[in-house]
Every structure is written in C-alpha cells, then in structure tokens.
Amino acid sequence: MKFKSILAALIFSAGSFTASAQTDSVYIRKIFDEALVKGECYQNLHYLCKNIGQRLSGSANAHKAVEWTKKLMEDYGFDKVYLQEVSVPHWERGAKEQGYILAGKTKLPVALAALGMSVATPANGVTAEVIELHSLKQLDSLGEAGIKGKIVFFNRPFDERFIEQGTAYGTAGDQRNIGPGAASKYGAVAVIVRSLTSAQNDYPHTGATNYGKNKPIPAAALSTIAANQLSELIRNAKTPVKFFLKTNCRTLPDAVSYNVVGELTGTENAKQVITVGGHLDSWDLAEGAHDDGTGVMQSVEVVRVFKALGYRPKHTIRTVMFMNEENGGRGGAKYAELAAQNKEEHLAAIESDEGGFTPRGFSFDGVNGAFIKNINAAWKSLLEPYEADRLVEGGSGSDIGHLRGTMPSAVLIGFRPDSQRYFDIHHTPNDVFENVNKRELELGAGTMAALVYLIDQHGIKF
Amino acid sequence: MKFKSILAALIFSAGSFTASAQTDSVYIRKIFDEALVKGECYQNLHYLCKNIGQRLSGSANAHKAVEWTKKLMEDYGFDKVYLQEVSVPHWERGAKEQGYILAGKTKLPVALAALGMSVATPANGVTAEVIELHSLKQLDSLGEAGIKGKIVFFNRPFDERFIEQGTAYGTAGDQRNIGPGAASKYGAVAVIVRSLTSAQNDYPHTGATNYGKNKPIPAAALSTIAANQLSELIRNAKTPVKFFLKTNCRTLPDAVSYNVVGELTGTENAKQVITVGGHLDSWDLAEGAHDDGTGVMQSVEVVRVFKALGYRPKHTIRTVMFMNEENGGRGGAKYAELAAQNKEEHLAAIESDEGGFTPRGFSFDGVNGAFIKNINAAWKSLLEPYEADRLVEGGSGSDIGHLRGTMPSAVLIGFRPDSQRYFDIHHTPNDVFENVNKRELELGAGTMAALVYLIDQHGIKF
Incomplete structure (x- = not known):
C-alpha cells in the first residue's frame, strides 16, 4: 500500500x-x-x-x-x-558604568556599557577631550599628535543600504572589535564606540574587544541616541567637548x-x-x-x-x-x-x-x-x-x-x-x-x- | 558609454x-x-x-x-x-466591557472585548450557562434544545500546522465572523469567542462580526488565556459553569x-x-x-x-x-x-x-x-x-x-x-x-x- x-x-x-x-x-x-x-x-x-x-x-x-x-x-x-x-x-563588568558628556556648561549623562574584555578606568574615572572619528584609518592620519591623551569616539553608523543586517554589522564592527587597541597605539586614554545597530534607541550594545598586542585602555559602547547627542554637541561646540568615563570591569x-x-x-x-x-x-x-x-x-x-x-x-x-x-x-x-x-x-x-x-x-x-x-x-x-x-x-x-x-x-x-x-x-x-x-x-x-x-x-x- | x-x-x-x-x-x-x-x-x-x-x-x-x-x-x-x-x-464600543466566569464559588474576571458591530447587553449585563463548541456545525447538531438561553463559547484554536498564519486565521475565522449570528438562530443569548491568534497572552482580539439576517446578540472575544481558563473550568466543573457579560456598544x-x-x-x-x-x-x-x-x-x-x-x-x-x-x-x-x-x-x-x-x-x-x-x-x-x-x-x-x-x-x-x-x-x-x-x-x-x-x-x- x-x-x-x-x-x-x-x-x-x-x-x-x-x-x-x-x-x-x-x-x-x-x-x-x-x-x-x-x-x-x-x-x-x-x-x-x-x-x-x-x-x-x-x-x-x-x-x-x-x-x-x-x-x-x-x-x-x-x-x-x-x-x-x-x-x-x-571577565566581569563589576558595578554599573558611568559616563557623561562635558560640553561648555552642559553635563549630560549618557547610556553606555563597557566592552567585554575591557580594562577598568582608574577608580576616579577618566576625563579627557573627545575626538570623533569614523574609521580606523583616520587614526593613522591623525597620528600621536592628534590622538594622544584624548578619548577616541568611533561613530560610523550602520550602512543602511545593506539588505542583510549581518553585513552592516560586519562592516561597522572593526570600530568595536579592534578600534580600542588601534587607538591605544597612538596614546588614546579611552575609547567610546557607537553601538553596533541601526536602531535609534537608548540601549548600549556591549560586545568583545580585542586589544591584540596593544596596551589595554578602557572601552565602552554608547547607545545610538547618546552617540548622536555627543556628535551634535561636538559639531556645535565652541570649546573642546570632554567626556567622563568610569568603568569597573576586571579580568579574573x-x-x-x-x-x-x-x-x-x-x-x-x-x-x-x-x-x-x-x-x-x-x-x-x-x-x-x-x-x-x-x-x-x-x-x-x-x-x-x-x-x-x-x-x-x-x-x-x-x-x-x-x-x-x-x-x-x-x-x-x-x-x-x-x-x-x-x-x-x-x-x-x-x-x-x-x-x-x-x-x-x-x-x-x-x-x-x-x-x-x-x-x-x-x-x-x-x-x-x-x-x-x-x-x-x-x-x-x-x-x-x-x-x-x-x-x-x-x-x-x-x-x-x-x-x-x-x-x-x-x-x-x-x-x-x-x-x-x-x-x-x-x-x-x-x-x-x-x-x-x-x-x-x-x-x-x- | x-x-x-x-x-x-x-x-x-x-x-x-x-x-x-x-x-x-x-x-x-x-x-x-x-x-x-x-x-x-x-x-x-x-x-x-x-x-x-x-x-x-x-x-x-x-x-x-x-x-x-x-x-x-x-x-x-x-x-x-x-x-x-x-x-x-x-459603531462605538462605549465603556469598557466586563466579563467573568462563574464556576461553583469561583468568580473569575477575564480579559475580553466586544466584537465590532456587536449589540450591547442589557444595562445589567447577561448571565447564563456557557456551552463550549469548536465549530459552527455543532450548533446544528445541538439545535435549539441544546443552545437556547445559553452563552455559546467558540473555542477552536488556530491550527498550528499551517505555515502561513493568514491561513490559520482564515480557517478559524468563521467563529467570529458569523458564529454569533449562527448561534442566535438557535436562541443563544450571547456569544464569546476565543481570540483569533496562536499567541498565549491576555490581550483580547476584537474584529467585526456579521449577524446576517439573524437577530443580533451580544458578542465578545476572550483572550486566549481567558479562553483556556474557561475551558478548563468547564471540563472540571461538577455544576454548569456560567458567564457574566456586559458590553456597552452601540451603532449610530x-x-x-x-x-x-x-x-x-x-x-x-x-x-x-x-x-x-x-x-x-x-x-x-x-x-x-x-x-x-x-x-x-x-x-x-x-x-x-x-x-x-x-x-x-x-x-x-x-x-x-x-x-x-x-x-x-x-x-x-x-x-x-x-x-x-x-x-x-x-x-x-x-x-x-x-x-x-x-x-x-x-x-x-x-x-x-x-x-x-x-x-x-x-x-x-x-x-x-x-x-x-x-x-x-x-x-x-x-x-x-x-x-x-x-x-x-x-x-x-x-x-x-x-x-x-x-x-x-x-x-x-x-x-x-x-x-x-x-x-x-x-x-x-x-x-x-x-x-x-x-x-x-x-x-x-x-
């Protein structure tokens, strides 16, 4: 049958x-x-x-x-x-991170999260002038003269033209994956990265960073809303915009x-x-x-x-x-x-x-x-x-x-x-x-x- | 070129x-x-x-x-x-609907919403014995003897085997679309319908009903959680389970x-x-x-x-x-x-x-x-x-x-x-x-x- x-x-x-x-x-x-x-x-x-x-x-x-x-x-x-x-x-995150933008008289707390495998800031946090970049190549052209002592802010967004979002993630990912190590090479004191997403909201996206052979520096992800705010403040600022970051992570x-x-x-x-x-x-x-x-x-x-x-x-x-x-x-x-x-x-x-x-x-x-x-x-x-x-x-x-x-x-x-x-x-x-x-x-x-x-x-x- | x-x-x-x-x-x-x-x-x-x-x-x-x-x-x-x-x-819904299950000493309020185009209950609501059915055909076999004076509860769920959910909706939809009119023909005093969804949650799903040429009777959708509760109480009840329904809708x-x-x-x-x-x-x-x-x-x-x-x-x-x-x-x-x-x-x-x-x-x-x-x-x-x-x-x-x-x-x-x-x-x-x-x-x-x-x-x- x-x-x-x-x-x-x-x-x-x-x-x-x-x-x-x-x-x-x-x-x-x-x-x-x-x-x-x-x-x-x-x-x-x-x-x-x-x-x-x-x-x-x-x-x-x-x-x-x-x-x-x-x-x-x-x-x-x-x-x-x-x-x-x-x-x-x-690796442990420890107590919740803190961060705020210091622009003129503005002190604006923002949503952020330490990147996985990041080192902590000193107990008092780190405060420094922010420099906004859109690629790792810009580090090389700015060199130590442009980077040393600063907090590097990688802010290249997802390219919305990709249909597959995994491809957009892949092409923006270097900022988080190896950006902190690359910035450290030129003397940056910390790195903050735009969250890897096309969504506009106030959730920070963590994820691992790999310093390679470079000296580890504190690294955190900002929510896309925070990243947009910071970018706008930098664009409109008359004096350099600073950022305060405090992370409490450790590697056991x-x-x-x-x-x-x-x-x-x-x-x-x-x-x-x-x-x-x-x-x-x-x-x-x-x-x-x-x-x-x-x-x-x-x-x-x-x-x-x-x-x-x-x-x-x-x-x-x-x-x-x-x-x-x-x-x-x-x-x-x-x-x-x-x-x-x-x-x-x-x-x-x-x-x-x-x-x-x-x-x-x-x-x-x-x-x-x-x-x-x-x-x-x-x-x-x-x-x-x-x-x-x-x-x-x-x-x-x-x-x-x-x-x-x-x-x-x-x-x-x-x-x-x-x-x-x-x-x-x-x-x-x-x-x-x-x-x-x-x-x-x-x-x-x-x-x-x-x-x-x-x-x-x-x-x-x- | x-x-x-x-x-x-x-x-x-x-x-x-x-x-x-x-x-x-x-x-x-x-x-x-x-x-x-x-x-x-x-x-x-x-x-x-x-x-x-x-x-x-x-x-x-x-x-x-x-x-x-x-x-x-x-x-x-x-x-x-x-x-x-x-x-x-x-059509207007009017004040929020009320409904509860009356099973022995239990009085259980449930999430529900009047169906669109439904008539209202009397101002004091309607209370009657509930009969649970899974198809409109069951109305015909029970006839007036089995239906008259009761609240009909249509509880046939989505068939999860359909890949397209629109097909599952289509094949369950008769209960809401024409169920109230069909039950009215046999003297039901109201109809409550399992919400047309495969989700298990406490949101009632409204939607239009069409009485055709039958006398309009009050009709409402229960959340799937409420429908499951009601069905279980009916299954385990020693005395008939009743339901209280009050809707406040009107057609201008x-x-x-x-x-x-x-x-x-x-x-x-x-x-x-x-x-x-x-x-x-x-x-x-x-x-x-x-x-x-x-x-x-x-x-x-x-x-x-x-x-x-x-x-x-x-x-x-x-x-x-x-x-x-x-x-x-x-x-x-x-x-x-x-x-x-x-x-x-x-x-x-x-x-x-x-x-x-x-x-x-x-x-x-x-x-x-x-x-x-x-x-x-x-x-x-x-x-x-x-x-x-x-x-x-x-x-x-x-x-x-x-x-x-x-x-x-x-x-x-x-x-x-x-x-x-x-x-x-x-x-x-x-x-x-x-x-x-x-x-x-x-x-x-x-x-x-x-x-x-x-x-x-x-x-x-x-």
Missing part, C-alpha cells in the same frame, strides 16, 4: 519529484508538525532565560546553564550526553567550563557526525535570549523531534552547546580539537547564532557555485513550503568555523533567520525572552531538523 | 539577464537606497499612531486621519490629491467619510492606473499600527520615493487609503464603483494589509499557473537581492477585491510580509507603533515600489 501510494504520487506529480523526494517531503512535513504542534524549545528557552538568565563565560550562571542543559538532554533520553572541558576567560584568572554535547548515535556510521549547535554563554546585560538561547534550544529541539518521531539516524546527530563564543571562542576551538583527536568524520555542522527569527534558509561556507546550484536543484523545493529555502553561499558561524582546520571535508552551514531585528537587541539589556516569538523559534527548529534529516539520508556531496 | 556598459553586462552575465533587466536592476537598487537611507514612512507612521491614534470609521479620529493624510500627500507635491466621499457604518447612524487618494499622473497613459493602497481606518483598541497604518504609510512612500528619484511614470500611479475596511468595506466598494464610472483602466492594484513585517513577496489573485511561471521567469531575480521574491498565487486584499467586479482585467496583488507575528497583535490593545520595526517597514515600501516600477515599465501581461 505504501509503495503504491508513492508510485501514484510519482505518476501524478509533474515528474520533477523523485520517489525519494516524495518520501522526504512527507517526512519533513512530519518534522514541522512535531515542532509546531508539540514543540518544546519555547518553554525550554523560557527556563534558560528566566530561571538561569545571563551566563557569561566563567560565571556561576554559565555553570548552572551547563548543568541544566546536560540534564535536559539526559531527561529527553539522548543516546549519549557528555561535557567537554575547556578553560575560558573570566581563566575558569574551567564546558561544551555540553548530546547525541543520537548513528545506526550505520556512528563515527560520521552531523553537528547542530549554538553557544550557551551570553553577555551579562540581559538573558541572552536571541543570542544565543534560541540557537541552543533549537539545537536540542532538533534531536528531541527526531526522538519523538522515532527516527533512527544513519549518522550520529549531535547537539553541541558551545561555551565562550562571546569573548574567546575557546569552546569552538576545543570541539574542533577533540573531533580531530577522536578521529571523527564530520559530514556537516550547522550553527544557529543569528537569532530565533523567522527562517529564511541556510548559507554554505566556502563552497563553489556548482555546489549551490546542485543543492538548490535537489533540496530547495523541499524547504519551499516552509518559506525557508534560500540556500546561498556565505558564512557559517564562529563556533563551527574552527572545524575548518581540523575537518576540512565538513560542510559548514549557517542557519539564516531573517536579519532585520537581530541588531536591535543583540548584546543589549533588551535581549530577553519576551522578544522571542514562539512560532518563529519553532519554524527555525523545524527548518534545522529538516536539513539535518536530508543530510543524514543523502549525505551532502554536491 | 552607457550602451557599452549595458552590452558588457550582457556579455558577461550568464545570458539570463536582458538589457532591460539590467536597467531595471539598477533602478530597483535606487528605489531601495532611497527607501532605506532617506525613508519617511516610519516617521509618518509615528505621526499617524501617536498624534492621531485609533481611527475607527465614523470617529473624529478617522476624520483627522483623512485630513492629515490628504495634507501629507499635498505637501509631498503629488500631482493630484483628492477625497472620495463614502457613507460608513458608525451612518457617517460621511472618505477614501484619500493621491497620484502621480501618467505621462503616456494617464487613464491607465496602477493602484497601491491600504486602509486608513483601524480598530479602536490601540493605534492601528500594523493594521493598517503600515500599509497606508508604505503606499504614500511608494509615490514619495518616485518623486524623490524624479521618476515620471508612463501610467498613473495612485496611492489609495481606503476607509472602512474593518467593519463594512464601503471604501473599497466606492473606489471600484468610481473607477468604473470614470472609465479608468486599472492595470493592477496592490494592497498592503498584512502588517509592516519583513517582506517575502507578493500573491497574485485569480491568475493561472502560466502567469506565475512567467512572472517568476521575468521578475523573480530582480527581487531576489531584497529577499522579497516569493511570487505566488493567492489572495490580494479585501479593499482592492472590489475591483474584481468593475475592472476584471486588473491584476489584483497582495503584498506579502512575513506572517508569523501579525496575529499576535492584530486587533488588540498591543497594535502600537513600538511594535513596528523601521527596517522591515522600509523594506516593504521598497518592495512595493519596485513592483509598481516594473508594472509601469513593462505592463503585467503574463
């Missing part, structure tokens, strides 16, 4: 659907039904956000998150659940932490792995809901859905919750190192770290045009009913990116939700559970499970 | 891009740059929501909205701006109102029209931000963008803000009537009334498979860079739908934003400006302008 109905479907279809595609189509529908009707990732995310909350690497909360997610996967009856020990940086000795791994063991090739993951650590300003509670809870959901459907994978399907994506990437590096040590073969790794928004598709890292053409020909129509069928060349994710070195044959894949809202809340006090939509989250989990299913069934050689 | 570079593009492209497509591609990029970098629809929406607010047909606010939007288009220098008079229903005599129309006059065929619109009226519980402030402000933005770019259309491009979509549809009917009277030819009409969310594409009403195939072949690749390239068969909109009768050759088109969040806030106290994302709104306006441009350049015969 089953064969007959598949045959009938073949005959009556337009001929573009193979029997295998027909089976896949039916199975993917089952995956989505489970994720949308009986989904558990939303309630799991609620627990992670509300009962644990922020979980910066090395913090007590990060440890709680490790313990709870391990238990979660054990309770779901995953075939194997284990931890991968990794030494992580341990490295701490012991863990990647949390759970798997369904492959029935045919247990040593061949398909990894799906996100990062368990988060910034300390909120609950790490979209960044990246959604990604880790979707990754758990992928395997939960397979278990609920009684699916026995050919290859090992592995949920990985990476530790320390935000300020070190040590968990991703450790995972790649252990994969090589254990002589595992990774068919593919999928990372969800762009928020739990409505799914658009996937991007495939470092593949060629033929791969994109062929994977679209094979699988696009299967994802189209779920409006998650954009299969494009592009980045994957910073955690799985470490596999490039140790597992060059692995296909590295980024889950791509819609990008428009992510940088409204990314790294802010506003990254809370209430800003996650249940349906969007569940559709994302279904989309990820569908791709894992297809890779498990057919491999991913295109 | 220009010709040469187009030629070069032709030679170096994969051959699928014609010279015309190359020109279109460049122009569409200009449209998006204008909408994203210098867009004004977000600030216009802010004014509409915050300085005017709710604007139910016949209300003083609806009149303010007519005056302000007319002035807005005049100030932008549209070639023509005018009003189309239309007589509209004038019809009022005079207007569609607001603005246009860029066509340089080649002024009598050939491309319409783009949304509805200006809104429900009274909030600001009508997504429903449909976003649609009308995007429709104004389409023409503003063309003016900013100095684009002179071949055909007349017309922004239409329809009045009375929510509880009568009289503005849409009047527009279609006048179009026929004036012997205009409508090439196409596009309606944006599914919220200002990230764009996905367009649906084309009543077209055949060949049309969809050909329009995709011609235009999909032009919209793909904006991730708004889903060109599918489907509904268009209830306002432009009236053109079907008077302008059968017009192609009726629905703008399709992502559907996942719309019914979280649709018709609720939560439909406020703060829930609109600037980028999503602007991308939608750009997408609509791009399609209008393509139709103006090439017609829409596929």
Whole structure:
C-alpha cells in the first residue's frame, strides 16, 4: 500500500519529484508538525532565560546553564550526553558604568556599557577631550599628535543600504572589535564606540574587544541616541567637548567550563557526525535570549523531534552547546580539537547564532557555485513550503568555523533567520525572552531538523 | 558609454539577464537606497499612531486621519490629491466591557472585548450557562434544545500546522465572523469567542462580526488565556459553569467619510492606473499600527520615493487609503464603483494589509499557473537581492477585491510580509507603533515600489 501510494504520487506529480523526494517531503512535513504542534524549545528557552538568565563565560550562571542543559538532554533520553572541558576567560563588568558628556556648561549623562574584555578606568574615572572619528584609518592620519591623551569616539553608523543586517554589522564592527587597541597605539586614554545597530534607541550594545598586542585602555559602547547627542554637541561646540568615563570591569584568572554535547548515535556510521549547535554563554546585560538561547534550544529541539518521531539516524546527530563564543571562542576551538583527536568524520555542522527569527534558509561556507546550484536543484523545493529555502553561499558561524582546520571535508552551514531585528537587541539589556516569538523559534527548529534529516539520508556531496 | 556598459553586462552575465533587466536592476537598487537611507514612512507612521491614534470609521479620529493624510500627500507635491466621499457604518464600543466566569464559588474576571458591530447587553449585563463548541456545525447538531438561553463559547484554536498564519486565521475565522449570528438562530443569548491568534497572552482580539439576517446578540472575544481558563473550568466543573457579560456598544447612524487618494499622473497613459493602497481606518483598541497604518504609510512612500528619484511614470500611479475596511468595506466598494464610472483602466492594484513585517513577496489573485511561471521567469531575480521574491498565487486584499467586479482585467496583488507575528497583535490593545520595526517597514515600501516600477515599465501581461 505504501509503495503504491508513492508510485501514484510519482505518476501524478509533474515528474520533477523523485520517489525519494516524495518520501522526504512527507517526512519533513512530519518534522514541522512535531515542532509546531508539540514543540518544546519555547518553554525550554523560557527556563534558560528566566530561571538561569545571563551566563557569561566563567560565571556561576554559565555553570548552572551547563548543568541544566546536560540534564535536559539526559531527561529527553539522548543516546549519549557528555561535557567537554575547556578553560575560558573570566571577565566581569563589576558595578554599573558611568559616563557623561562635558560640553561648555552642559553635563549630560549618557547610556553606555563597557566592552567585554575591557580594562577598568582608574577608580576616579577618566576625563579627557573627545575626538570623533569614523574609521580606523583616520587614526593613522591623525597620528600621536592628534590622538594622544584624548578619548577616541568611533561613530560610523550602520550602512543602511545593506539588505542583510549581518553585513552592516560586519562592516561597522572593526570600530568595536579592534578600534580600542588601534587607538591605544597612538596614546588614546579611552575609547567610546557607537553601538553596533541601526536602531535609534537608548540601549548600549556591549560586545568583545580585542586589544591584540596593544596596551589595554578602557572601552565602552554608547547607545545610538547618546552617540548622536555627543556628535551634535561636538559639531556645535565652541570649546573642546570632554567626556567622563568610569568603568569597573576586571579580568579574573581563566575558569574551567564546558561544551555540553548530546547525541543520537548513528545506526550505520556512528563515527560520521552531523553537528547542530549554538553557544550557551551570553553577555551579562540581559538573558541572552536571541543570542544565543534560541540557537541552543533549537539545537536540542532538533534531536528531541527526531526522538519523538522515532527516527533512527544513519549518522550520529549531535547537539553541541558551545561555551565562550562571546569573548574567546575557546569552546569552538576545543570541539574542533577533540573531533580531530577522536578521529571523527564530520559530514556537516550547522550553527544557529543569528537569532530565533523567522527562517529564511541556510548559507554554505566556502563552497563553489556548482555546489549551490546542485543543492538548490535537489533540496530547495523541499524547504519551499516552509518559506525557508534560500540556500546561498556565505558564512557559517564562529563556533563551527574552527572545524575548518581540523575537518576540512565538513560542510559548514549557517542557519539564516531573517536579519532585520537581530541588531536591535543583540548584546543589549533588551535581549530577553519576551522578544522571542514562539512560532518563529519553532519554524527555525523545524527548518534545522529538516536539513539535518536530508543530510543524514543523502549525505551532502554536491 | 552607457550602451557599452549595458552590452558588457550582457556579455558577461550568464545570458539570463536582458538589457532591460539590467536597467531595471539598477533602478530597483535606487528605489531601495532611497527607501532605506532617506525613508519617511516610519516617521509618518509615528505621526499617524501617536498624534492621531485609533481611527475607527465614523470617529473624529478617522476624520483627522483623512485630513492629515490628504495634507501629507499635498505637501509631498503629488500631482493630484483628492477625497472620495463614502457613507460608513458608525459603531462605538462605549465603556469598557466586563466579563467573568462563574464556576461553583469561583468568580473569575477575564480579559475580553466586544466584537465590532456587536449589540450591547442589557444595562445589567447577561448571565447564563456557557456551552463550549469548536465549530459552527455543532450548533446544528445541538439545535435549539441544546443552545437556547445559553452563552455559546467558540473555542477552536488556530491550527498550528499551517505555515502561513493568514491561513490559520482564515480557517478559524468563521467563529467570529458569523458564529454569533449562527448561534442566535438557535436562541443563544450571547456569544464569546476565543481570540483569533496562536499567541498565549491576555490581550483580547476584537474584529467585526456579521449577524446576517439573524437577530443580533451580544458578542465578545476572550483572550486566549481567558479562553483556556474557561475551558478548563468547564471540563472540571461538577455544576454548569456560567458567564457574566456586559458590553456597552452601540451603532449610530451612518457617517460621511472618505477614501484619500493621491497620484502621480501618467505621462503616456494617464487613464491607465496602477493602484497601491491600504486602509486608513483601524480598530479602536490601540493605534492601528500594523493594521493598517503600515500599509497606508508604505503606499504614500511608494509615490514619495518616485518623486524623490524624479521618476515620471508612463501610467498613473495612485496611492489609495481606503476607509472602512474593518467593519463594512464601503471604501473599497466606492473606489471600484468610481473607477468604473470614470472609465479608468486599472492595470493592477496592490494592497498592503498584512502588517509592516519583513517582506517575502507578493500573491497574485485569480491568475493561472502560466502567469506565475512567467512572472517568476521575468521578475523573480530582480527581487531576489531584497529577499522579497516569493511570487505566488493567492489572495490580494479585501479593499482592492472590489475591483474584481468593475475592472476584471486588473491584476489584483497582495503584498506579502512575513506572517508569523501579525496575529499576535492584530486587533488588540498591543497594535502600537513600538511594535513596528523601521527596517522591515522600509523594506516593504521598497518592495512595493519596485513592483509598481516594473508594472509601469513593462505592463503585467503574463
């Protein structure tokens, strides 16, 4: 009967659907039904956000998150659940930062947050003249004569012409990522950076900075409203505008932490792995809901859905919750190192770290045009009913990116939700559970499970 | 030089891009740059929501909205701006509704809102036994014996398996649209309806009900949390559960109102029209931000963008803000009537009334498979860079739908934003400006302008 109905479907279809595609189509529908009707990732995310909350690497909360997610996967009856020990940086914000603009007689307090890994100001804070720049190149042309003793204010906004907001973030990101180190080289006493967002609001966006080999100087992000105010005051000032900054952060000795791994063991090739993951650590300003509670809870959901459907994978399907994506990437590096040590073969790794928004598709890292053409020909129509069928060349994710070195044959894949809202809340006090939509989250989990299913069934050689 | 570079593009492209497509591609990029970098629809929406607010047909606010939007288009220098008079229903909610569940000794107040066009309860309210139903068919099987004297509680939830939330809304909608009239036929004294949403929260969702020829009885929507509570109390009750409802609404005599129309006059065929619109009226519980402030402000933005770019259309491009979509549809009917009277030819009409969310594409009403195939072949690749390239068969909109009768050759088109969040806030106290994302709104306006441009350049015969 089953064969007959598949045959009938073949005959009556337009001929573009193979029997295998027909089976896949039916199975993917089952995956989505489970994720949308009986989904558990939303309630799991609620627990992670509300009962644990922020979980910066090395913090007590990060440890709680490790313990709870391990238990979660054990309770779901995953075939194997284990931890991968990794030494992580341990940075603390300390007491809330203070900052104000000093322009003539105006003393204007502003919303700001120290950048992750920043050093603290002296106990009395630092006060200095502000110089507004829009690029790191300007540092070189101004040189020590123009920079020394000043607070550098990087204020290049997002370029709104980019459709993908991730690209706007990427092209503005140097100001935060390496701006403080670069300014330090020329004798700046501190750096303040316009928050990396196109939103106009009063939330500061934190995020890691990396001084490289330069002397660390205090660094903080201003809300976009504060950045606009400061820029306007500088533009209209008759005397130099100054800024007062006080940050209280510190870096403690490295701490012991863990990647949390759970798997369904492959029935045919247990040593061949398909990894799906996100990062368990988060910034300390909120609950790490979209960044990246959604990604880790979707990754758990992928395997939960397979278990609920009684699916026995050919290859090992592995949920990985990476530790320390935000300020070190040590968990991703450790995972790649252990994969090589254990002589595992990774068919593919999928990372969800762009928020739990409505799914658009996937991007495939470092593949060629033929791969994109062929994977679209094979699988696009299967994802189209779920409006998650954009299969494009592009980045994957910073955690799985470490596999490039140790597992060059692995296909590295980024889950791509819609990008428009992510940088409204990314790294802010506003990254809370209430800003996650249940349906969007569940559709994302279904989309990820569908791709894992297809890779498990057919491999991913295109 | 220009010709040469187009030629070069032709030679170096994969051959699928014609010279015309190359020109279109460049122009569409200009449209998006204008909408994203210098867009004004977000600030216009802010004014509409915050300085005017709710604007139910016949209300003083609806009149303010007519005056302000007319002035807005005049100030932008549209070639023509005018009003189309239309007589509209004038319903008022009156004082806030009250409702509580009476189960044994429990008296539980619940969040609810009268349905639009509902009649009021007697001044003391109505108290009666509740009967929970999941379909209108159940009314017929229970008959007068089972229904008479009771309050009918329709509690069929959204079917979560639908990917498009509009479909879930459509298939649950009979409970609100015609449920009260159908229950009245069997002697029900009132109807309470589960809010039409998949969200679990405490916002009641209003919306129009139509009694048809049945005797009007009071009708209200319960929040989904209240509906779940009521259902559980009924399930566990030892004695019949009762409900108290008090609504204070009334229907006044019809009022005079207007569609607001603005246009860029066509340089080649002024009598050939491309319409783009949304509805200006809104429900009274909030600001009508997504429903449909976003649609009308995007429709104004389409023409503003063309003016900013100095684009002179071949055909007349017309922004239409329809009045009375929510509880009568009289503005849409009047527009279609006048179009026929004036012997205009409508090439196409596009309606944006599914919220200002990230764009996905367009649906084309009543077209055949060949049309969809050909329009995709011609235009999909032009919209793909904006991730708004889903060109599918489907509904268009209830306002432009009236053109079907008077302008059968017009192609009726629905703008399709992502559907996942719309019914979280649709018709609720939560439909406020703060829930609109600037980028999503602007991308939608750009997408609509791009399609209008393509139709103006090439017609829409596929």
